Amino acid sequence: MIVPVAATVVLSIGLAVAAYTDCRWGIIPNWLTYTGMVAGLVFWAGAGAVEEGFAAGAALLGNAAVALLVGLVPFGILWLMGVVGGGDAKLLGMIGAWSGTWKCVVATVFYGCFIVLVMAVVVMVAQRRVRQTMQRMWLLLVSSAAGARGSVPQDSPRLPFGLALGIAGVLAALEHVVGLRLPWSDYSGF
Secondary structure, three states, X not given: OHHHHHHHHHHHHHHHHHHHHHHHXXXXXXXXXXXXXXXXXXXXXXXXXXXXXXXXXXXXXXXXXXXHHHHHHHHHHHXXXXXXXXXXXXXXXXXXXXXXXXHHHHHHHHHHHHXXXXXXXXXXXXXXXXXXXXXXXXXXHHHHHOOOOOOOOOOOOOOOHXXXXXXXXXHHHHHXXXXXXXXXXXXXXX
């Protein structure tokens, strides 16, 4: 039980740093995500080798590598399309490497999207921009349906997705790595 808890603690520290830097400066630093990805892979390989031998270490390394790719590749494609930031994609790769399971990455994405949706509603209401936001969403929808590429106005508030992913990553790791039963665990589907 010590290995999953240790991985979750280290991951949580990395996610806290990522959330802070994303909120403060609007970036998730490469030194954090790249180091986190490599360290997570090394951690699982070493933990498996120490506990049960090299074959177990190789198996855990393989699981962590798959989880890293499950986070990095789809969000890397979304980054290339301009939908998310590159730091968000690399952060999901880091979550995969440290969690060692693709289920944690998928849960992080779902929880993160829900959290950022709540953040968006709070910002819209607090800034009294509900009507303006609904009008802009309608225009983007209509222009997309017509085949035109819409753009986000410069005065739109920016939400730090790294903060949402940080919170979501900790919740998902507690659920899928440590095995903690969360109130929605029976309904999450994975």
